[in-house]
Each structure stands twice: as structure tokens, then as C-alpha cells.
Amino acid sequence: MTRIAAITLLLIALMGTSCRQEKEISVSSPSGHIVAQFLTDRDGRPAYRVAVNGREVIGLSHLGFDFQEAPSIDKGIGIDSFQTRKFSERWELPWGEQRHVDNSYNELTLFLSEREAPGRHFSVVFRLFDDGIGFRYHFPRQEGMEHVVITDENTCFQLTGNHTCWWQPGDWDIYEHLYNTTRVNRIDAIAARSKNVLAQTHIPVNAVNTPVTMKTDDGLYLCFHEAAVDNYAGITLKVDTATLCLQSGLVGNDFGFKVKTKTPFSTPWRTIIIADSPGGLIDSKLILNLNEPNKIGDISWFKPTKYMGIWWEMHIDKSTWQMAGGKHGATTQNAKRYIDFASANGIGAILVEGWNTGWENWVGIDDREGVFDFVTPYKDYNLKEVVEYGRKKGVDLIMHHETSSAVTTYEQQLDTAFALMQSLGLHTVKTGYVGTIIPKGEYHHGQWMVNHYRRVLETAAKYKIAVNVHEPFMATGERRTYPNFISQEGFRGQEFNAWSTDGGNPPSHHTIIPFTCLLAGPMDYTPGIFNIKLKPYKPNNQVNTTLAHQLALYLIIYSPVQMAADLPEHYQNHPAFQFIRDVGVNWEKTKVLNGEIGEYLTIARQERETGNWFVGAVTNENPRTLTIRLDFLEPNKTYNATLYMDGKDAHWDKNPTSYRIEHQVVNSNTELTLTLAAGGGAAISIL
Ligand code: NOJ
Ligand code: CA
Numbered sequence: 268m269t270r271i272a273a274i275t276l277l278l279i280a281l282m283g284t285s286c287r288q289e290k291e292i293s294v295s296s297p298s299g300h301i302v303a304q305f306l307t308d309r310d311g312r313p314a315y316r317v318a319v320n321g322r323e324v325i326g327l328s329h330l331g332f333d334f335q336e337a338p339s340i341d342k343g344i345g346i347d348s349f350q351t352r353k354f355s356e357r358w359e360l361p362w363g364e365q366r367h368v369d370n371s372y373n374e375l376t377l378f379l380s381e382r383e384a385p386g387r388h389f390s391v392v393f394r395l396f397d398d399g400i401g402f403r404y405h406f407p408r409q410e411g412m413e414h415v416v417i418t419d420e421n422t423c424f425q426l427t428g429n430h431t432c433w434w435q436p437g438d439w440d441i442y443e444h445l446y447n448t449t450r451v452n453r454i455d456a457i458a459a460r461s462k463n464v465l466a467q468t469h470i471p472v473n474a475v476n477t478p479v480t481m482k483t484d485d486g487l488y489l490c491f492h493e494a495a496v497d498n499y500a501g502i503t504l505k506v507d508t509a510t511l512c513l514q515s516g517l518v519g520n521d522f523g524f525k526v527k528t529k530t531p532f533s534t535p536w537r538t539i540i541i542a543d544s545p546g547g548l549i550d551s552k553l554i555l556n557l558n559e560p561n562k563i564g565d566i567s568w569f570k571p572t573k574y575m576g577i578w579w580e581m582h583i584d585k586s587t588w589q590m591a592g593g594k595h596g597a598t599t600q601n602a603k604r605y606i607d608f609a610s611a612n613g614i615g616a617i618l619v620e621g622w623n624t625g626w627e628n629w630v631g632i633d634d635r636e637g638v639f640d641f642v643t644p645y646k647d648y649n650l651k652e653v654v655e656y657g658r659k660k661g662v663d664l665i666m667h668h669e670t671s672s673a674v675t676t677y678e679q680q681l682d683t684a685f686a687l688m689q690s691l692g693l694h695t696v697k698t699g700y701v702g703t704i705i706p707k708g709e710y711h712h713g714q715w716m717v718n719h720y721r722r723v724l725e726t727a728a729k730y731k732i733a734v735n736v737h738e739p740f741m742a743t744g745e746r747r748t749y750p751n752f753i754s755q756e757g758f759r760g761q762e763f764n765a766w767s768t769d770g771g772n773p774p775s776h777h778t779i780i781p782f783t784c785l786l787a788g789p790m791d792y793t794p795g796i797f798n799i800k801l802k803p804y805k806p807n808n809q810v811n812t813t814l815a816h817q818l819a820l821y822l823i824i825y826s827p828v829q830m831a832a833d834l835p836e837h838y839q840n841h842p843a844f845q846f847i848r849d850v851g852v853n854w855e856k857t858k859v860l861n862g863e864i865g866e867y868l869t870i871a872r873q874e875r876e877t878g879n880w881f882v883g884a885v886t887n888e889n890p891r892t893l894t895i896r897l898d899f900l901e902p903n904k905t906y907n908a909t910l911y912m913d914g915k916d917a918h919w920d921k922n923p924t925s926y927r928i929e930h931q932v933v934n935s936n937t938e939l940t941l942t943l944a945a946g947g948g949a950a951i952s953i954l
Contacts, residue, residue, distance in 0.1 A: 919946020
């Protein structure tokens with residue numbers, strides 16, 4: 268047993284027999300300010316608690332499992348031994364919101380077993396970082412426990428206060444809910460269920476999806492999620508509004524179990540990011556650090572890029588995905604038009620949706636197997652010609668595979684589809700999983716789909732293909748292991764503003780998602796709408812921000828593929844489009860300059876290749892003035908800043924396209940005062 272300074276073993280009470288032994292074993296983070304204690308109580312129930320700066324933030328919380336055809340693991344457990352380890356490394360992200368990641372933790376592994384039959388043994392591993400904790404269970408291979416069917420994992424998080432919480436209902440099928448802001452005791456996922464207008468949704472109990480974020484009354488920020496989910500079900504957290512206890516509620520299926528597996532296996536990490544400021548949540552790399560290093564080798568074939576799409580025009584009904592009806596968007600001619608525009612404006616790629624046959628029969632149909640294939644273009648779209656035209660003009664094609672959740676069809680065609688892409692030299696695919704999963708009874712976030720998404724990533728890697736998943740299983744940091752997992756969308760992207768019947772995404776949405784779902788990983792939000800009122804296409808819908816706010820989203824929402832989502836004709840000759848031309852997509856450094864969840868946020872990022880800085884600031888429905896210091900710039904150097912600001916009379920609803928552009932010479936001593944309109948923003952390039 269190794270002993271390190273950070274670890275103490277407190278033998279609180281020895282009750283005579285080994286199964287009556289009550290021990291507490293503590294481990295602290297490298298700086299010592301976060302401490303987790305593990306113990307088995309008088310009944311041998313395993314439990315833990317967490318303190319920050321001497322104050323308990325997670326009270327006594329029990330751990331356990333329920334199984335099919337085997338007794339639960341809950342009491343009669345003893346600690347056989349424990350091990351400690353200190354670890355520190357700095358590793359490099361091949362692409363990302365920053366280049367280097369520090370990964371330093373103290374680890375405590377507890378080897379546990381049942382004192383009576385069936386005498387199963389397992390371990391719990393805690394990793395304590397300065398930005399939070401992760402812990403997971405490991406079940407070694409053992410006699411009598413070869414095949415395992417988990418009906419629930421009972422991991423508890425006992426809150427120590429009725430915190431303010433940013434939550435969305437614990438939906439097994441989709442994350443496309445607006446976030447609610449309430450105290451924990453007011454969480455009501457069932458009420459949220461009744462307001463639901465989504466294509467697929469299943470909210471069985473009062474639970475929340477993760478990442479879920481909270482603020483304690485003394486100003487500590489907590490975000491609960493998970494890391495490294497592999498051959499396991501996704502998590503929701505069941506909420507007991509009386510006791511303020513959150514308990515893991517694994518996503519299941521209609522067949523009565525949550526996870527089927529074999530020993531040896533490890534569960535995903537259960538994670539809590541802990542920060543003393545909202546920006547600290549964004550700075551945290553704990554979830555990435557809890558994943559294994561890159562498994563797929565060289566990823567230089569994937570280049571972060573801005574892109575445009577034959578995409579928004581379908582969402583606003585200017586054109587259609589299907590060919591029938593005479594308004595087909597994905598024609599060779601239209602694709603060339605987008606390529607011309609992209610090429611002239613330094614945009615590296617275009618996405619073309621609705622290129623393959625099947626779109627006449629894909630939505631609202633029960634039997635969707637076999638409807639789509641991923642190799643047959645519509646007659647008016649010459650795939651090869653488009654790819655070649657793009658190549659000559661320096662614009663790549665991003666392939667689109669809408670599976671309509673007919674998962675078996677997709678798996679059968681995966682190799683053929685990726686081989687076609689490989690033969691055309693294409694390296695990025697956007698996948699989609701609209702609708703309920705076929706086979707019926709499975710859900711998007713259950714083990715069966717977790718395994719499917721993983722198979723797609725692994726297969727794609729073999730063909731040197733990067734995947735941007737829509738309607739995904741929430742990221743859990745696997746982009747460290749599979750850096751071809753580049754982005755995802757499934758939590759109310761821009762598209763909702765085009766057609767949703769509930770008013771679209773309010774301005775405050777963009778001041779909540781960076782502190783919640785975006786902590787899971789990059790998001791393909793598709794910013795940059797300039798025709799905010801969607802005229803003349805959608806008189807009853809609109810984007811709920813100012814134009815400057817749309818520009819700021821290129822910094823506020825991180826993704827290595829960042830769309831310029833509006834139509835070429837809305838960008839043509841628009842002075843503010845210069846910002847989208849200039850803004851980077853791959854970053855050396857990221858700095859959160861200020862922020863309050865649900866209120867406002869300012870982020871500065873430095874581009875890797877050029878060293879240029881860009882700043883984005885957004886506010887919710889309230890106008891506000893933010894002062895920022897440019898002390899992140901190199902000292903004794905001057906820069907040319909271009910500020911894209913809300914016009915004096917701008918307002919997200921009444922006057923969203925009012926903007927002004929100002930130029931200023933700046934240096935590391937400069938202070939800028941940004942005046943943001945209601946629902947407004949500011950975007951700055953510093954070159
Ligand atoms: C939903 C996706 O989020 C969207 O981007 C896509 O255009 C449609 N599905 C059709 O695949
Ligand atoms: Ca979507």
C-alpha cells in the first residue's frame with residue numbers, strides 16, 4: 268500500500284468483526300482543497316462524501332447496484348485493501364479549444380467484497396482533481412459473476428443545499444429541451460414532459476439529463492455528468508425533491524434491463540466539476556482527462572473548418588430535402604453556387620443535405636428500414652461532379668447520412684457508405700438520428716445505441732472519416748480517445764428558430780448552454796444567421812438575437828466545424844460577414860473573461876495557426892454594459908481590433924439587424940466597454 272501525503276486513513280471505529288468495521292478513507296485533490304471520503308457504514312453499505320475547503324458539498328451518499336437474477340450489491344460490504352496513486356501529465360489536443368491540457372490527480376482505489384455469499388468483489392476508484400472529482404466501479408472477472416445484467420446502478424449524490432439548478436428533463440431519447448432554472452426542490456421533469464413537442468421523447472420519471480449544473484448559495488458551481496461511457500447505458504439523475512438526493516437512473520429499454528455485460532468491466536466515471544466561478548466550469552478539462560488517450564493514431568487528415576450548407580434553406584422552407592415537388596435544394600447547380608461563394612470567402616467546406624434518395628418517405632413512418640441508402644444520389648445531383656468542382660476551388664464536401672434512426676439499415680451499409688466517401692477523398696460526415704429508434708423499445712441514450720455510436724466512430728476511423736453526430740448520445744469526453752468524434756448537435760441548435768412552434772431559442776439559451784451541455788463537448792450549433800426575421804420564408808418564426816450576438820456565437824460555442832448557416836445571398840456584400848471570414852476555428856488558448864449563468868458570457872480565444880485573438884460576448888434578454896481588459900494580449904505589441912457591436916437602437920426583437928463596426932488600435936493595457944442590447948452581443952477580431 269503506497270502512502271502519499273494527500274491520503275489519510277482514519278480508522279474511526281473498529282466494531283469487532285470485519286463486516287462490522289466502519290472506516291473512512293480520504294483522498295484529496297493535488298492542491299488539497301477538495302477532499303473525498305469513502306466509508307462503509309455499520310451495515311457495510313459503501314458510501315462517500317465530498318468537501319470543498321472544509322465544507323461538505325456532497326453529504327453521505329450510498330453506492331450500489333441491482334441485478335437481474337442476482338442479489339443487489341448494497342450492504343454487507345467490507346474494505347479488503349486500498350491503493351493510492353499520484354498522476355500528472357500535460358497532453359496535447361490535436362484540435363480543440365486549447366492546445367495543452369493539464370491532467371493532475373490523486374487516485375484512491377478501494378478493493379471491496381461482500382462478507383457473505385455470494386461474496387462478490389469489486390473496486391471503486393476515485394480521482395481527485397483540482398477542478399472536481401470522478402469515480403467509477405470496476406468488476407473483475409470472478410466465478411459466479413461472468414454475465415451481468417444490471418437493472419439499476421444506485422449511485423447517489425446527496426446535495427447539501429437546495430441549490431439553484433439549470434436542468435432539462437431526464438429524457439431517454441433526446442436532449443432538445445430548453446433548460447429550466449429552478450431550485451432543486453422545484454425540478455419537475457414530468458411537467459416538462461407534458462409540454463413536449465419533440466419528434467422523439469421518453470421521460471419516465473422525475474429525473475434530469477446530464478450535464479446538470481448548480482450554484483450553491485455560497486457561490487460554488489457544480490456540474491454533474493459522466494465520462495468515458497463504453498458498452499454501458501447513459502445516465503439520468505433521479506431527483507428526490509424532499510431529500511435533495513440525486514440518484515443515477517440509467518437509461519434503459521422496454522425489455523426490463525439497463526446494461527448487459529460481462530466481467531471484467533468498468534462503469535463510466537461519475538463526475539462532478541467543482542468551480543468557484545462560472546468560468547471555472549468552462550475551463551475544466553476533467554471530463555476529457557478521465558478518458559483514455561488517442562486510440563486511432565494520426566488524425567492530421569481532419570482539418571477544423573468553417574463550412575456552409577445546403578441546409579438552412581430547407582429548414583426555412585425555401586427548398587426541400589426531397590426531389591419531388593420541384594423545390595429540391597441539393598442540385599448540382601445549387602451545390603456549385605455554394606462552392607463558389609465558399610471559395611470566394613475562405614470557407615473550407617460545404618454540407619449538402621437531401622442528396623440521396625429516400626427523403627420522400629423518412630419522417631413519421633414506422634417502417635423506416637431500407638428507406639435511405641448512403642450511396643444513391645437523386646438524379647439532379649451529380650455527387651462526383653460536385654466533389655471535383657469543390658476540389659478545384661479548395662472546398663471540401665461534408666457528407667450527410669440521415670439514418671432516420673433505422674439503425675440496422677445504417678449498420679449494414681456503413682462500410683459501403685464510408686468506402687464511397689474514401690474513394691471520393693471525403694473526410695467528414697454529418698450523421699443524423701431523427702425519430703424513434705428501430706428496433707422499437709430501444710432509446711437514443713441506452714446501451715444498445717451507445718454501442719452503435721461507438722461502432723460508427725470506430726468504423727469511420729478506419730476510413731479516415733470524422734463524425735459530426737446529430738441526435739447523439741451526449742458526449743462524455745470520448746473525443747480524447749477518438750479524435751474523429753468532432754462535434755454533435757442534439758440540444759436545441761439554431762434549427763429550432765426556423766420551425767419550432769414554441770418561439771424558438773430565447774437569447775438566454777446561449778448564456779446557459781455553455782455552462783451545461785457544452786461542458787460535455789463541442790456543439791454544431793450552426794450560428795451566423797443574418798436574415799434574423801427569416802423574411803420572406805417564415806413569417807411566424809425568427810431568430811431571437813441581434814446580428815452581433817450571432818457573430819459572438821462563433822466564440823461562445825466551441826466546435827471544430829463551425830457553420831456559416833445563412834444563405835449566400837444574405838452574406839453577399841454584407842460588411843459584418845467580414846467577421847465570419849476572419850474568425851478562427853482551432854484554438855491555442857481559451858479565456859473566459861466574465862460570465863453569469865443565464866445572464867451573460869464573454870470568451871476570448873487565440874487562433875492556433877495565426878496567433879490572432881477573437882472575442883465574443885452575449886447577453887440574455889437584458890441589455891448590459893461589460894468592461895473587458897485585453898491583458899491576454901502579448902505585452903508591448905499593438906493590434907488592430909475590429910469591433911462588431913449592436914447598433915444604439917438594437918433589440919433582439921424590435922431591431923435585431925442594427926449593428927455598427929468600429930476600428931481601434933489596442934494593446935494588452937486596453938480596456939474595452941461593450942454595450943450590449945437586449946438579446947445582443949459583441950464580436951471582436953484582434954489581428
Ligand atoms: C436534424 C438535424 O439536427 C438537422 O441538422 C438536419 O438538417 C435534419 N435532422 C435532417 O437530417
Ligand atoms: Ca437537431
